[in-house]
Amino acid sequence: MPFELSKEYFTQLEKAIEAQDEAFIQESMNELYPADIANVLYELDDDDARYILGLLDKETGAEVVSNLNAYWRADFLKDFDSAQIAQFINYIDSDDAADILNEQPGKVREEVIALLENREKARYIIDLLHYEEDTAGGLMAKELVKCNINWTVVQCVDEIRRQAEKVDRFNSVYVIDDQGILKGRVSLKKIVLSKANTRVSDIYDDDVVSVESHQLAEEVADIMQRYDLESIPVVNVRGKLLGRITIDDIVDVITEQADLDRQAMTGLSGDTEDDDTVLDSVKARLPWLTIGVAGSLIAARFMGLFENEIILAPALAFFVTLIGGTGGNVGIQSSSVILQSLANKSVLETSTVQRLIRVLLIGLLNGFVLSCIVFAFNIAFGTDLRLAMVVSVALISVVLVASFTGTVTPLILDKFGVNPAVASGPFITTANDILGIAVYFMTARLLL
Amino acid sequence: MPFELSKEYFTQLEKAIEAQDEAFIQESMNELYPADIANVLYELDDDDARYILGLLDKETGAEVVSNLNAYWRADFLKDFDSAQIAQFINYIDSDDAADILNEQPGKVREEVIALLENREKARYIIDLLHYEEDTAGGLMAKELVKCNINWTVVQCVDEIRRQAEKVDRFNSVYVIDDQGILKGRVSLKKIVLSKANTRVSDIYDDDVVSVESHQLAEEVADIMQRYDLESIPVVNVRGKLLGRITIDDIVDVITEQADLDRQAMTGLSGDTEDDDTVLDSVKARLPWLTIGVAGSLIAARFMGLFENEIILAPALAFFVTLIGGTGGNVGIQSSSVILQSLANKSVLETSTVQRLIRVLLIGLLNGFVLSCIVFAFNIAFGTDLRLAMVVSVALISVVLVASFTGTVTPLILDKFGVNPAVASGPFITTANDILGIAVYFMTARLLL
Numbered sequence: 001m002p003f004e005l006s007k008e009y010f011t012q013l014e015k016a017i018e019a020q021d022e023a024f025i026q027e028s029m030n031e032l033y034p035a036d037i038a039n040v041l042y043e044l045d046d047d048d049a050r051y052i053l054g055l056l057d058k059e060t061g062a063e064v065v066s067n068l069n070a071y072w073r074a075d076f077l078k079d080f081d082s083a084q085i086a087q088f089i090n091y092i093d094s095d096d097a098a099d100i101l102n103e104q105p106g107k108v109r110e111e112v113i114a115l116l117e118n119r120e121k122a123r124y125i126i127d128l129l130h131y132e133e134d135t136a137g138g139l140m141a142k143e144l145v146k147c148n149i150n151w152t153v154v155q156c157v158d159e160i161r162r163q164a165e166k167v168d169r170f171n172s173v174y175v176i177d178d179q180g181i182l183k184g185r186v187s188l189k190k191i192v193l194s195k196a197n198t199r200v201s202d203i204y205d206d207d208v209v210s211v212e213s214h215q216l217a218e219e220v221a222d223i224m225q226r227y228d229l230e231s232i233p234v235v236n237v238r239g240k241l242l243g244r245i246t247i248d249d250i251v252d253v254i255t256e257q258a259d260l261d262r263q264a265m266t267g268l269s270g271d272t273e274d275d276d277t278v279l280d281s282v283k284a285r286l287p288w289l290t291i292g293v294a295g296s297l298i299a300a301r302f303m304g305l306f307e308n309e310i311i312l313a314p315a316l317a318f319f320v321t322l323i324g325g326t327g328g329n330v331g332i333q334s335s336s337v338i339l340q341s342l343a344n345k346s347v348l349e350t351s352t353v354q355r356l357i358r359v360l361l362i363g364l365l366n367g368f369v370l371s372c373i374v375f376a377f378n379i380a381f382g383t384d385l386r387l388a389m390v391v392s393v394a395l396i397s398v399v400l401v402a403s404f405t406g407t408v409t410p411l412i413l414d415k416f417g418v419n420p421a422v423a424s425g426p427f428i429t430t431a432n433d434i435l436g437i438a439v440y441f442m443t444a445r446l447l448l
Numbered sequence: 449m450p451f452e453l454s455k456e457y458f459t460q461l462e463k464a465i466e467a468q469d470e471a472f473i474q475e476s477m478n479e480l481y482p483a484d485i486a487n488v489l490y491e492l493d494d495d496d497a498r499y500i501l502g503l504l505d506k507e508t509g510a511e512v513v514s515n516l517n518a519y520w521r522a523d524f525l526k527d528f529d530s531a532q533i534a535q536f537i538n539y540i541d542s543d544d545a546a547d548i549l550n551e552q553p554g555k556v557r558e559e560v561i562a563l564l565e566n567r568e569k570a571r572y573i574i575d576l577l578h579y580e581e582d583t584a585g586g587l588m589a590k591e592l593v594k595c596n597i598n599w600t601v602v603q604c605v606d607e608i609r610r611q612a613e614k615v616d617r618f619n620s621v622y623v624i625d626d627q628g629i630l631k632g633r634v635s636l637k638k639i640v641l642s643k644a645n646t647r648v649s650d651i652y653d654d655d656v657v658s659v660e661s662h663q664l665a666e667e668v669a670d671i672m673q674r675y676d677l678e679s680i681p682v683v684n685v686r687g688k689l690l691g692r693i694t695i696d697d698i699v700d701v702i703t704e705q706a707d708l709d710r711q712a713m714t715g716l717s718g719d720t721e722d723d724d725t726v727l728d729s730v731k732a733r734l735p736w737l738t739i740g741v742a743g744s745l746i747a748a749r750f751m752g753l754f755e756n757e758i759i760l761a762p763a764l765a766f767f768v769t770l771i772g773g774t775g776g777n778v779g780i781q782s783s784s785v786i787l788q789s790l791a792n793k794s795v796l797e798t799s800t801v802q803r804l805i806r807v808l809l810i811g812l813l814n815g816f817v818l819s820c821i822v823f824a825f826n827i828a829f830g831t832d833l834r835l836a837m838v839v840s841v842a843l844i845s846v847v848l849v850a851s852f853t854g855t856v857t858p859l860i861l862d863k864f865g866v867n868p869a870v871a872s873g874p875f876i877t878t879a880n881d882i883l884g885i886a887v888y889f890m891t892a893r894l895l896l
Contacts, residue, residue: 033657033675035674035675157640157641160637160640160641161641164637164641169619169635169678170619170637171617171618171619188619188637188640189608189618189636191640192608192636192640193608209481224699225696225703226483226484227481227483230678230695230696246678247695247696248677248678248695250699251672251673251695251698251702252673254699254702254703254706255673255702255706258702258703258706258709259788261706262709262784262787265710265714266713266783278810278813279813281785281810282810282813282814282817285778285781285814286814286817286818288777289781289814289818290817290821292773292774292777293774293818293821293822295773296767296769296773296774297822297825299766300766300767300769300770301766301829303766304763304766307762307763310765311759311762314759314762314765315752315755317751317762317764318747318748318752319744319748320765320768320769321748321751321768322741322744322745322747324772324773325743325744325772325776325877325881326737326741328773328776329736330737333736333737335714336710336711336714337729339710340710340711358726358729361726362726362730365730366733366734369734369738370734370741373738373741374741377745381749429773429777430773433769433773437769
């Protein structure tokens with residue numbers, strides 16, 4: 001059963017740590033999965049966490065380390081010497097091992113690799129360190145089970161036996177030729193059901209989706225999601241089998257991307273967590289707020305040009321929020337729809353012109369309905385008729401302008417390789433604020 | 449290799465459809481995976497799509513249908529009679545089959561189930577239709593391979609042989625007792641490596657994470673992600689094995705949740721797609737825009753109370769956007785951070801009071817920096833000193849208020865079971881607009 005950490009459990013554990021009650025700690029950790037132990041460690045101070053980790057058997061300890069959050073781990077491992085880190089790495093798959101070492105300074109990295117007992121793993125890790133983190137090469141593990149296309153099933157089973165310790169979970173064996181080129185795969189199910197002397201070439205499936213090591217993590221995620229894959233082989237440009245990526249790593253890629261998009265949309269820079277220090281939080285939030293403030297100050301200067309209008313009709317000022325706010329909301333909605341279609345990549349791109357016509361049509365309808373509501377309200381509350389007209393005309397114009405910018409901005413950002421989610425944030429809101437005020441006061445000058 | 453649909457390919461295909469060139473169509477479809485064929489069908493009109501589907505062999509056709517997007521499929525299948533739908537269902541796993549039938553009217557559902565040749569599948573589907581869509585029961589498939597704990601490995605292999613046709617991909621066999629209670633699992637790897645007369649009870653792993661059928665899809669996603677699982681068994685309250693959920697369905701759950709959050713944050717109702725009709729888009733967008741407009745009209749009435757202040761100092765109006773906009777941005781940032789921690793559920797909850805103190809501290813620092821920037825700007829551009837002071841004091845107050853509401857609103861919504869992502873949308877922006885203006889003009893009345 002999945003484990004929930006309760007306050008009671010935690011108090012008990014802290015007492016046990018203080019009393020150095022090793023029996024209790026080991027027994028209670030035995031009931032937990034490594035991912036849960038990792039969650040327990042986050043709540044302890046570093047000394048206590050190190051103490052508990054030391055009480056676990058080596059393999060469990062290593063699994064806990066590989067389950068830790070990267071930021072927390074980078075810091076936590078600083079207090080371990082290279083030999084201790086190498087102890088963990090011996091039990092960790094090459095992909096996670098490379099990630100852990102990538103978080104450490106170059107000196108530690110070299111020392112740990114030199115200290116590894118398992119020389120094959122050392123070679124794997126050195127190889128993986130070459131790849132960019134957000135590519136297929138950076139995600140893959142070198143551990144996999146492969147067999148030669150000319151083998152029989154019994155040779156294949158022997159190979160599985162040899163590799164079984166190193167490779168945890170797999171439901172198929174990759175098939176390669178003498179040059180190491182990926183030819184296909186044969187499922188464990190087929191191996192179980194085939195006679196010992198059957199040739200692999202007679203039962204293997206030659207239609208296997210693979211990715212090249214340079215492909216981006218997001219592409220890999222798209223492909224695995226589209227074809228419902230649990231793992232995918234990674235090859236080089238010549239088709240040679242290099243490693244494999246399992247779906248659990250891709251789930252993490254998808255979740256991280258969603259988090260980053262959300263942060264970009266709400267104007268937070270970098271990877272922000274609820275438990276960052278106050279100063280880190282200020283640093284993450286201030287840049288976008290400053291841009292927003294700068295935009296509003298420009299808007300304020302701009303309104304200064306219309307001081308006479310405001311003196312003539314102070315009520316004009318009452319609707320500044322209405323115009324700016326609605327523009328902001330419409331802009332965000334439009335960009336959100338575009339973001340979604342950029343994320344899901346519709347196969348045949350609708351042409352930009354078609355899309356804009358559609359968006360402007362939606363804007364026209366929305367703007368019309370909203371203008372009517374506002375007009376009715378203004379008449380009901382005795383606003384001057386001419387002012388009511390100015391507000392409604394400006395509102396419909398602003399909705400149109402914001403629909404346009406909300407649609408175009410993410411498309412342009414995407415074209416220039418910037419995360420288009422940024423466009424849903426304070427940037428587009430501020431742009432629409434300024435545009436809205438411009439439209440509003442121009443209309444006022446024309447009509448009043 | 450993953451397939452990209454090009455305009456050229458599509459033109460060729462349309463020509464072939466017109467010429468009824470079945471050989472070309474079948475050959476080109478043979479090169480595609482079902483998920484790709486589904487993408488091709490979306491781009492065709494319904495008659496052409498039906499024509500192509502008819503040319504595929506039955507099994508591929510069924511796989512294409514199960515890959516189709518639910519909304520598109522519900523509509524597309526309306527033109528098929530129940531016997532044709534039953535043909536597809538025969539080849540589709542029970543979980544997807546139940547989803548497809550759930551999209552259809554009750555009459556079609558009953559007819560299709562009655563027409564199924566495979567009576568076991570019919571029973572599976574009837575069983576699955578009872579579960580709520582967003583629970584473990586609604587996600588699970590009944591197809592799985594299980595063996596009795598008292599069996600030997602050779603009996604287990606026989607069972608795999610019997611089930612092999614029905615169950616596509618699995619890397620472990622679930623172990624049950626005579627009452628059908630889940631006892632654990634044994635990996636295919638172990639089966640391959642064990643002697644034929646080994647007892648399952650000697651090699652199985654009794655430590656298996658399972659979920660109960662009533663648990664929510666989101667909980668299942670959390671658990672599978674936490675423990676890096678590729679599939680998870682579903683049991684009833686007594687521990688009886690009911691079915692299993694595979695990670696591909698969970699990946700879809702995660703992606704959908706991220707999309708829904710994003711839409712909620714940007715004030716779109718329901719499931720919005722870029723290619724909805726114009727009217728659907730208007731309906732999805734209008735409700736939140738109207739709420740925003742209503743809020744701004746309240747703000748306008750409120751500002752009406754301060755008409756005298758505006759007549760005395762028209763420049764007061766220039767900074768309404770600054771105050772309202774910054775309040776909105778700060779509110780969204782604060783709620784986004786809370787959203788993230790609600791989504792990732794930190795294990796030991798920080799107490800609400802601690803959190804608020806932290807948030808207010810961040811707000812104070814951000815507000816102070818922004819106020820200084822604005823004050824410097826105002827002095828540089830010759831704004832009246834007292835007005836400059838009003839603006840800066842109001843700004844720092846607004847940042848504090850918005851930090852507070854942005855933090856508290858999602859927490860309250862979450863407590864009442866409303867998707868807290870809604871709070872990042874127009875709702876909180878509008879609330880902060882009104883609050884901001886209130887704070888601003890009160891300050892003005894006090895200080896001017």
